[in-house]
Amino acid sequence: MPSISAFFPAYNDAGTIPSMVITTLLTLRELTNDYEVIVINDGSKDHTPQVLDELARVYPRRSSHCPPCQKPWLWGRCVRALPASRKIGFFYTDGDAQYDPRELKNLAALVSDEIDFINGWKIERNDPWHRIVIGRMYQYTIKLAFGLKLKDVDCDFRLMRRAVFDKVHLEADSGVICVELMKKVQDAGFRLVETPVHHFHRAYGRSQFFNFRRLWRVAIDLQALWRKLVWQKRMSNEQ
Numbered sequence: 001m002p003s004i005s006a007f008f009p010a011y012n013d014a015g016t017i018p019s020m021v022i023t024t025l026l027t028l029r030e031l032t033n034d035y036e037v038i039v040i041n042d043g044s045k046d047h048t049p050q051v052l053d054e055l056a057r058v059y060p061r062r063s064s065h066c067p068p069c070q071k072p073w074l075w076g077r078c079v080r081a082l083p084a085s086r087k088i089g090f091f092y093t094d095g096d097a098q099y100d101p102r103e104l105k106n107l108a109a110l111v112s113d114e115i116d117f118i119n120g121w122k123i124e125r126n127d128p129w130h131r132i133v134i135g136r137m138y139q140y141t142i143k144l145a146f147g148l149k150l151k152d153v154d155c156d157f158r159l160m161r162r163a164v165f166d167k168v169h170l171e172a173d174s175g176v177i178c179v180e181l182m183k184k185v186q187d188a189g190f191r192l193v194e195t196p197v198h199h200f201h202r203a204y205g206r207s208q209f210f211n212f213r214r215l216w217r218v219a220i221d222l223q224a225l226w227r228k229l230v231w232q233k234r235m236s237n238e239q
Contacts (some may be wrong), residue, residue, distance in 0.1 A: 001089030001111055003034035006104075010095035011042040014051045015204030017095045020229045021055050026099040031108050036087065039095065068147075091159045096202055098126070098155045103197045108158040116190040119182075120197035121152035127201070145226055146183050150194065154178060157197050164190055175214075176221040183229050 006024045010017050021037050028035035037059075041049055091107070093099045099120070107118040125132050135154070142153050156178065168184045170177055185192060 001087075001108070002032060003087040004032055004036075004089040004091055004108075004159075005085035005088065005162075006035070006037045006101075007085070008037070008039045008095040009042050009092075010039050010044060010048055010052070012044045012046045012048060013095040013097075013204070014044070014046045014048040016097035017048060018051055018055060020093075020095055020097055020101055021059075024104070025059060025103050027102050030200040031105065032089075034087065036085070038085070040103055084178050085162065085187075088162055089159060090164075093157045096204070098202055100198055100200070103157070104159065106195055106197065107157075110193055110195060111159070114191055115193055116164060117185055117192040118158065119150065119152070119192060119194045120155045120157035121150075121194050121231050122155050122199040123196045124199060126199050142179055146179060146223075146230060148182055148186060148187075149178075150182060150192075152194065153182060155197065155199075160185075162186075172221065172225065174221050175186055176225050179222065180225055180229070183225075187229075205224035 006028060008017065008024075013020075017039060021039065024037055025035075039052055039055075041052060075198070089108075091104055093101065102126070103120070107120065110118050125135060127135070139153055142148060142151065164185060167188045167190075168181065170180055170184075172180045202236060
């Protein structure tokens with residue numbers, strides 16, 4: 001890809017986002033001369049904003065961050081900001097350093113005229129046992145309910161063409177936006193491949209996803225998303 005924009009949503013990731021940004025900048029330098037790194041501070045309550053200000057000062061031409069969202073866990077709104085980039089390629093992952101940005105090169109190696117979307121799949125999930133169990137149940141349920149033909153639905157390590165967003169318009173404002181993205185990409189007929197990536201133990205902070213309140217919200221949102229993307233479409237086809 002002649003140009004790539006790398007995107008990170010960050011929530012209380014002050015201990016990891018500097019290494020993620022710098023490593024990504026070094027990796028992008030090997031892939032293209034036209035690149036940028038964008039970080040969206042998703043309502044962080046630690047010193048993430050100060051860290052991002054310093055990164056933008058040190059790398060003024062290659063990195064920037066958007067003003068913080070007003071509420072935490074607006075990850076969905078952050079992902080909906082993806083089409084704002086003008087670069088041809090778009091890479092995104094989380095800011096918590098559970099993925100290695102250097103493996104972007106593995107995704108970039110698969111770029112061709114026949115491929116629109118490259119999705120990672122976790123070789124081994126390095127999380128507490130309860131997250132692994134819940135994650136497997138989630139994967140099975142989502143793939144069955146939405147008919148997703150993916151090895152790993154929730155691997156947030158992706159490289160795609162910006163042209164994907166000419167057809168795919170995202171609406172969710174919570175964590176279910178990843179399911180919405182993959183379902184709409186698949187239904188739109190984009191050519192997708194998957195490649196293995198490593199997943200690492202969280203070294204800083206804690207997950208904002210795995211609590212009962214958040215899981216309940218996700219369950220409600222998933223049900224609404226299923227009605228819209230699966231059931232309503234099925235009813236429309238039968239009429």
